[in-house]
Every structure is written in structure tokens, then in C-alpha cells.
Amino acid sequence: MEKLFIYNTLSRKKEEFKAINAPFLGMYVCGPTVYADVHLGNCRTFMSFDIIYRYLTHIGYKVRYVRNITDAGHLESDGDEGEDKVSKKAKLQQLEPMEIVQTYTVGFRDVMNLFNTLPPSIEPTATGHIIEQQEIAKKIMDNGLAYESNGTIYFDVEKYARSNNYTALTGRKLDELLENTRDLDGQSDKRGRLDFALWIKAKQEHLMKWPSPWGVGFPGWHIECSAMSTKYLGEQFDIHGGGMDLQATHHTNEIAQNVAYCGKSPANYWIHTNMLTVNGQKMSKSLGNSFLPMELFTGNHPLLKKGFSPMAVRFFMMQTHYRSTLDFSNEALEASEKAYHRLMESYKLLQTLKASDSSSEDVAALERACYDAMNDDFNTPVLIAHLFEAIRMINSANDGKLKLTQADLDLLKAIYQHFVFDVMGLKKEEESGKANTALEGVMKLVLELRAKAKANKDFATSDEIRNKLAEVNIQVKDGKEGASWNL
RNA sequence: GGUCCUGUGGCCGAGUGGCUAGGCUCAGCUCUGCAAAAGCUGCUACAGCGGUUCGAAUCCGCUCGGGACCUCCA
Numbered sequence: 222m223e224k225l226f227i228y229n230t231l232s233r234k235k236e237e238f239k240a241i242n243a244p245f246l247g248m249y250v251c252g253p254t255v256y257a258d259v260h261l262g263n264c265r266t267f268m269s270f271d272i273i274y275r276y277l278t279h280i281g282y283k284v285r286y287v288r289n290i291t292d293a294g295h296l297e298s299d300g301d302e303g304e305d306k307v308s309k310k311a312k313l314q315q316l317e318p319m320e321i322v323q324t325y326t327v328g329f330r331d332v333m334n335l336f337n338t339l340p341p342s343i344e345p346t347a348t349g350h351i352i353e354q355q356e357i358a359k360k361i362m363d364n365g366l367a368y369e370s371n372g373t374i375y376f377d378v379e380k381y382a383r384s385n386n387y388t389a390l391t392g393r394k395l396d397e398l399l400e401n402t403r404d405l406d407g408q409s410d411k412r413g414r415l416d417f418a419l420w421i422k423a424k425q426e427h428l429m430k431w432p433s434p435w436g437v438g439f440p441g442w443h444i445e446c447s448a449m450s451t452k453y454l455g456e457q458f459d460i461h462g463g464g465m466d467l468q469a470t471h472h473t474n475e476i477a478q479n480v481a482y483c484g485k486s487p488a489n490y491w492i493h494t495n496m497l498t499v500n501g502q503k504m505s506k507s508l509g510n511s512f513l514p515m516e517l518f519t520g521n522h523p524l525l526k527k528g529f530s531p532m533a534v535r536f537f538m539m540q541t542h543y544r545s546t547l548d549f550s551n552e553a554l555e556a557s558e559k560a561y562h563r564l565m566e567s568y569k570l571l572q573t574l575k576a577s578d579s580s581s582e583d584v585a586a587l588e589r590a591c592y593d594a595m596n597d598d599f600n601t602p603v604l605i606a607h608l609f610e611a612i613r614m615i616n617s618a619n620d621g622k623l624k625l626t627q628a629d630l631d632l633l634k635a636i637y638q639h640f641v642f643d644v645m646g647l648k649k650e651e652e653s654g655k656a657n658t659a660l661e662g663v664m665k666l667v668l669e670l671r672a673k674a675k676a677n678k679d680f681a682t683s684d685e686i687r688n689k690l691a692e693v694n695i696q697v698k699d700g701k702e703g704a705s706w707n708l
Numbered sequence: 709g710g711u712c713c714u715g716u717g718g719c720c721g722a723g724u725g726g727c728u729a730g731g732c733u734c735a736g737c738u739c740u741g742c743a744a745a746a747g748c749u750g751c752u753a754c755a756g757c758g759g760u761u762c763g764a765a766u767c768c769g770c771u772c773g774g775g776a777c778c779u780c781c782a
Contacts, residue, residue, distance in 0.1 A: 260782090263782045264782085393710090393712085394711085397778095398778075466776075469711095470777085470779085498775080537720095540720075546776085559732065606731080613747080616745090620739080687743075687744085698744060699740065699745085
């Protein structure tokens with residue numbers, strides 16, 4: 222198995238990855254809250270983890286990938302005082318909360334499917350695990366690290382921090398945190414300013430609520446992940462991931478809950494993906510600078526010059542490392558679109574290459590470089606740089622400028638299959654098969670007619686054919702062995 | 709205000725203390741009836757100022773700029 226290094230937020234450095242029980246591997250990723258359409262920033266995170274999931278699988282791990290759907294318990298405003306996001310939307314639209322959940326869950330899955338991300342092994346929901354969440358809250362109370370206040374259960378952060386490292390994930394100092402936490406109004410129920418709710422008492426008008434030992438209420442936000450990761454991956458598993466914006470609060474509290482519950486920190490490796498930015502600022506729902514995937518595909522957005530296909534967008538995301546911010550721009554997307562296109566054209570060309578007797582290239586070294594890139598904390602930009610070396614080889618071989626043996630060609634095909642399709646999850650974007658077959662036939666005929674015209678030195682006709690085809694976005698390329706075309 | 713991250717050539721974006729990442733754009737060349745495609749070559753950068761070092765974009769300090777978190781957010 223490949224020697225893989227992963228940047229671990231807990232240690233703030235790259236560590237060699239060691240699975241608890243190889244080849245089995247447990248990975249938990251915080252999923253979306255389904256009260257609105259997912260935006261592109263959300264998609265970036267899930268695409269990043271899709272690559273990680275795919276690569277771990279590719280190098281031989283049997284990964285159980287759990288990604289939750291948050292359909293309850295996520296509060297609208299700070300301090301555990303606000304209203305449930307899903308409930309709020311339901312009231313606005315006069316719908317059942319679960320209607321909202323259903324709409325946006327389906328929408329989320331559709332979008333992820335367009336981006337060709339693999340579904341997780343398990344996609345559990347918060348509302349489906351109310352009992353488990355209550356059990357954890359109870360146990361934490363039994364362990365003396367949570368208290369009840371007017372029907373709401375709070376986690377006692379300061380008490381916990383006396384015997385545990387509460388800030389392990391951020392490296393902050395607790396007293397500084399206590400000093401710097403902004404003043405919150407109406408928080409009299411809490412004993413400590415950092416305390417957070419495990420279970421929240423529901424107001425009369427609240428739509429999503431469940432009975433509990435402490436009265437009718439609903440779960441706090443952080444506890445669902447503790448409940449579901451423990452249930453499906455055990456008290457300790459290998460990788461826990463999520464967006465960087467979850468690190469300081471959500472994940473910090475999640476670790477505290479798990480330790481308070483069973484004495485164990487849940488995951489050995491914490492992976493955090495960086496934000497997608499627009500004009501240098503984080504894309505977020507609250508800032509109102511989000512792009513919806515559909516707006517991006519159609520180009521129907523004031524900041525967009527044109528539409529971009531899902532695979533072009535996926536490629537665009539992969540040209541940046543997952544721990545760097547990625548700034549969104551038309552120019553960068555256009556560049557990626559072209560690069561992606563070259564990658565796919567080269568693959569088509571690879572299928573037609575004829576083997577030489579000898580080889581002038583070291584394709585095995587190229588393959589090794591691809592693995593090395595991915596083993597270095599899933600470095601997709603470097604992987605892509607190596608793949609462009611493969612493109613150069615293929616195109617040059619096609620021009621007769623270098624030699625590739627059958628073994629080389631087979632290895633290049635394997636590299637494409639493994640890295641481009643399996644790991645990066647890119648795929649060819651083509652129309653339906655039937656229309657495609659018909660078009661192939663028509664184009665073959667057209668190019669034959671054009672070849673005849675050229676043979677007769679009737680360049681007026683051959684140019685006219687080429688120009689008219691260009692008008693309908695079909696590009697004709699004259700090569701040594703006849704003409705070819707692409708859209 | 710506190711904590712942390714970051715500043716790379718026209719644009720995007722990797723990066724190890726010493727060996728031109730890569731993509732896109734632009735210019736030139738090769739190929740071509742002409743194009744396109746492809747290949748080759750060039751535009752060879754590391755915010756500023758100091759320091760450590762034989763040697764720093766890469767380590768340290770300061771200054772300036774950008775961002776994230778501290779409050780719902782992937």
C-alpha cells in the first residue's frame with residue numbers, strides 16, 4: 222500500500238497515515254444543512270473529500286465514508302437561542318419541515334451527481350438519530366460535564382477544560398477564548414460563555430420537536446455528528462473532515478462531546494478544506510455572494526460571462542490544493558475549461574496511437590510521480606502538472622516526434638484510467654450515444670467529401686466546409702493521416 | 709480587539725534551503741494549400757526592508773497588504 226501523508230489539523234503538520242484497522246478505514250465528513258440550495262463553496266468541500274475518498278479506495282483501503290445530512294437542530298442565530306433553520310424556512314413557505322428537507326436533500330444529491338462525486342457509504346440524518354443524541358447527552362450529564370437549565374442541556378466547557386484540552390484543534394488558549402468571546406445577550410441560562418447546547422427546549426410554536434427526559438425539545442447542532450459518527454464508525458475512527466469554518470466551533474465542541482461521553486477523541490486525523498472565495502471573500506450564504514451550481518452551468522448570473530460545464534468546474538477546483546483558498550473568476554474558469562478539454566482530447570488521441578518498437582520516454586517514472594503527488598496530502602495540482610506531461614507525450618507521439626512502445630501506451634491508458642477517471646473523478650462530457658453515433662457517421666461523410674475537394678485543389682470548397690462547421694462549433698483538424706474533428 | 713493563515717511572472721496556481729512545477733494568455737518558430745490542432749522557444753516571478761546561511765521565494769524579525777476564525781456557515 223502507498224505511503225500516504227496527510228496534513229492533520231491536530232498536529233498542524235503532515236503525518237504518515239496509519240489506519241487503525243487496515244485495510245478498513247472509517248471517514249466521517251460533515252455534510253450540508255438542507256434548508257437551502259447548496260452553493261459552490263459547499264460543493265468544493267464535498268468534491269475535495271470525494272477525491273480523498275476515491276484515492277484512499279484506489280490505493281486499496283476499504284473505506285466506510287459517512288457524511289451526514291443536517292435536517293434539524295441547526296440554529297438560525299448564535300448562542301443556541303435562535304430558531305431551527307429548517308423550521309424557519311418551513312413556516313415561511315407554509316410547508317412541512319420534512320418537505321423542505323426532502324427538496325434540498327434531493328437537490329443536493331442531484332448536484333453532487335452532476336459533479337460526478339460518489340455517494341457516501343452511509344448518509345445518515347439528524348432527525349433519524351434523535352434517540353442516539355439524547356443518549357449521548359444523558360451520558361455526558363451522568364459524567365458531570367453537562368447541566369440542565371430550564372429544559373435546555375448545556376455542555377460545561379470550563380469544567381471539561383479543567384481535565385481536558387478543549388482547544389486541541391485550534392491551539393488557542395482557553396482564557397483568551399473566554400476573554401474574547403463576544404458578549405451575547407439573553408444568555409442567562411448558560412453558566413459559562415463558551416457553553417453550548419446539547420439539547421434545546423422547544424418553544425410552543427416550534428415545528429420540529431421531540432419528547433425527551435427534559436421535556437419537549439430538539440437536539441443541539443454539534444451532537445448529531447458525535448452521535449452518528451460513533452454509531453457508524455465507532456468511538457474511534459481514522460479520518461474526520463469538514464470545511465475550515467467548522468474547525469473552531471463545531472469540531473472543537475464535537476471532540477469535547479465525544480471525550481465527555483466515552484473518554485476518547487473520535488478521530489486520529491482531522492482534515493479541513495479551505496474556502497472558495499469570490500473577489501477574495503469567502504463565499505457564504507450569509508454574505509449573499511454565493512453561486513448556485515445551476516447558475517454556473519447556465520451562465521445565468523451577473524458575475525458570469527458564460528456557462529461552464531460540471532467537469533470543467535471540477536477540474537478548476539482540482540487545480541488548487543484543498544487547503545488553499547480558491548478564488549473564483551471567469552478567467553480562471555475559462556483557463557481550466559481549455560485545460561480540461563486538452564486532457565480529454567489527448568485521451569481520445571491515445572486510443573488511436575500505434576506502438577513503436579522502442580521507447581524514448583519513461584512512462585513508469587511519470588506514473589510514480591502521479592502517486593507521489595497524491596501521497597503528499599492529496600496534491601491534485603501537482604498531479605495535474607504530471608498529467609500534462611502525459612499529454613505532451615501522447616501528442617508528440619502522434620506527431621511522430623517521440624516513440625512509445627505498446628507497454629508505454631498501455632501504461633498511459635492505465636494512468637488515465639486511474640488518475641483522471643478513478644481518482645479525480647473526471648469524465649467525458651458527451652451527448653447521448655445515439656445522437657453521437659449518427660453524428661459520427663455524418664462527419665465521416667463530410668470529411669470524405671472535403672478530402673476529395675482538397676485532392677482536387679478545390680480549396681474554396683474545403684475551406685467553406687471547414688468554416689461552416691466552425692460556425693456550429695465543430696472544429697476540423699487536418700493531420701498527417703487525414704482530418705479529424707471535435708466539438 | 710484577540711488568535712491564526714496568507715502575499716509567487718499578464719492571469720490562475722504548485723513548491724523542496726541550492727537543481728526553469730503546471731495551466732491559461734501573449735509573441736516567434738516548425739508543421740500545413742491556408743487555418744486549426746499539436747510541438748518547440750521566449751516573456752523566467754517569488755509584497756517591502758533587515759537578519760541567519762557558502763547559498764533563501766523557501767528559516768527568523770519588522771513593515772505594509774489580503775483573508776479566516778472568535779457569531780449561523782462547507
